Amino acid sequence: MTFFETKVLNIQNDIFIASKNINFRLIRFHQRLLTSSLVGRLLSVRNAIEKDNFNFLSSRDKLCIVLNLKYNRFLDKETKFYFLKNSGLSFFYKNFSLYDTSFQALTSLTCLPFIEFTSDRTIYGFRPYRDCSDLLFSIKSFFLKIIKKIFGVVLESFFFNNKLDSQLKMIRIFDNIYVFSNFPNKFQHYKLILIKFFNIRGIKLSEKSFLIYSFYEGFEFLGWKLQKSSFSFLLSQVSKNNIKSYKLDLKAIVKNSINVNLSKTLRILNFKIDEWINCYSLSDFWNNIANDLDLYLYKLLWKFFKRCHPRRSNSWIYHKYWKNLSGSWKLIAYDPLNGGISLLKSHNRFMDFHFAFPLMLNTFDKRNHKKISITLYEKYKKNFYSFYYLIYKRQKGLCFCCRRSLGFSNLKLVNLSRFTIKKRLNLVSNLHFFHSYCNWSY
Numbered sequence: 001m002t003f004f005e006t007k008v009l010n011i012q013n014d015i016f017i018a019s020k021n022i023n024f025r026l027i028r029f030h031q032r033l034l035t036s037s038l039v040g041r042l043l044s045v046r047n048a049i050e051k052d053n054f055n056f057l058s059s060r061d062k063l064c065i066v067l068n069l070k071y072n073r074f075l076d077k078e079t080k081f082y083f084l085k086n087s088g089l090s091f092f093y094k095n096f097s098l099y100d101t102s103f104q105a106l107t108s109l110t111c112l113p114f115i116e117f118t119s120d121r122t123i124y125g126f127r128p129y130r131d132c133s134d135l136l137f138s139i140k141s142f143f144l145k146i147i148k149k150i151f152g153v154v155l156e157s158f159f160f161n162n163k164l165d166s167q168l169k170m171i172r173i174f175d176n177i178y179v180f181s182n183f184p185n186k187f188q189h190y191k192l193i194l195i196k197f198f199n200i201r202g203i204k205l206s207e208k209s210f211l212i213y214s215f216y217e218g219f220e221f222l223g224w225k226l227q228k229s230s231f232s233f234l235l236s237q238v239s240k241n242n243i244k245s246y247k248l249d250l251k252a253i254v255k256n257s258i259n260v261n262l263s264k265t266l267r268i269l270n271f272k273i274d275e276w277i278n279c280y281s282l283s284d285f286w287n288n289i290a291n292d293l294d295l296y297l298y299k300l301l302w303k304f305f306k307r308c309h310p311r312r313s314n315s316w317i318y319h320k321y322w323k324n325l326s327g328s329w330k331l332i333a334y335d336p337l338n339g340g341i342s343l344l345k346s347h348n349r350f351m352d353f354h355f356a357f358p359l360m361l362n363t364f365d366k367r368n369h370k371k372i373s374i375t376l377y378e379k380y381k382k383n384f385y386s387f388y389y390l391i392y393k394r395q396k397g398l399c400f401c402c403r404r405s406l407g408f409s410n411l412k413l414v415n416l417s418r419f420t421i422k423k424r425l426n427l428v429s430n431l432h433f434f435h436s437y438c439n440w441s442y
């Protein structure tokens, strides 16, 4: 069950140790080993399938991709992959290039340990477990520090101890460099430093590659809109363009689900909602944004159902798809394959705290394994509520089957009452969280 994940982790640990000793020959050897190994290929295909929601593929199709995942096949653009349609149903393909995505996942498995070793505090892109909200937190804390310094008593000492570090925050995400500073007249100076730094390394920067924004007017940054309000605190909201593109994504999912089972559509929508909430729920005025998005999604679905049943009355449609669950009306779909029900999640979620993943914690060092699982438990805790939280807390954030950290979007709840003696004593004690891909003989 967990055999291949442990194997991959061992090889990644070897790459990390080799890069610590700056032994490039050993690094390359281990990277080649991981790329050609069956365990690495299996894990990368599973990651790609999880990412793109390709769960409907049969095991034979998946294995076909695993066995074909080799470097020389990747160069051959003419190779085509055909997927068998499951019992005559047609499915909506979000992405035809599952093979390419799998290969990217395999490459990232081999390259990430090396990148993790070379990265410092300013790098955010290409690092596992660090998401958009962590980044926002670090920027916010930087500006809070500055505001306190300007309006506090420490003003004088701030100018006398003229350090570059205290005035400047630099963040690197993929190939962009963001520089935040409280002194706008110093930007020309920073610019010259950057030009000089890159010129020595043979990279020429043009004037167009520098953009300067004012905090008072506000600017967009990775889907956020940051602005200094007139009350001297930092406003951070989801930018309007970001919400617009998210709405278009939702629309595309609903539009393309005409021939798809409703429960599958709901699963895709829930996955999308979870992903988006995890990144942007720290926004100011989140309640308003969430309500707006919920209303938009309900209107979309209502239009969709009206188109599906043009001759039925409104109340008939409403009673077919919406059910009353403890006082609120929820969109519910019955899944004929698994025999379960799935309901649409809401964007509105109660959040009281946020736990940021430490930047300097190395995720590929084997010794940090326990630390990482505890940190992830703290980080994902906020996504569980009521008795889900009880189960999550009892399992300490680990999967019942493979004992690895649980995310919040790729899990399933399984009732194991058949295997225990305390059958009807307590329902919650028999429920357990599993990874959606973990197979246990229940």
Ligand SMILES: [Zn+2]
Pocket (backbone or CB within 6 Å): 399, 400, 401, 402, 403, 404, 434, 435, 438
């Ligand atoms: Zn698991």
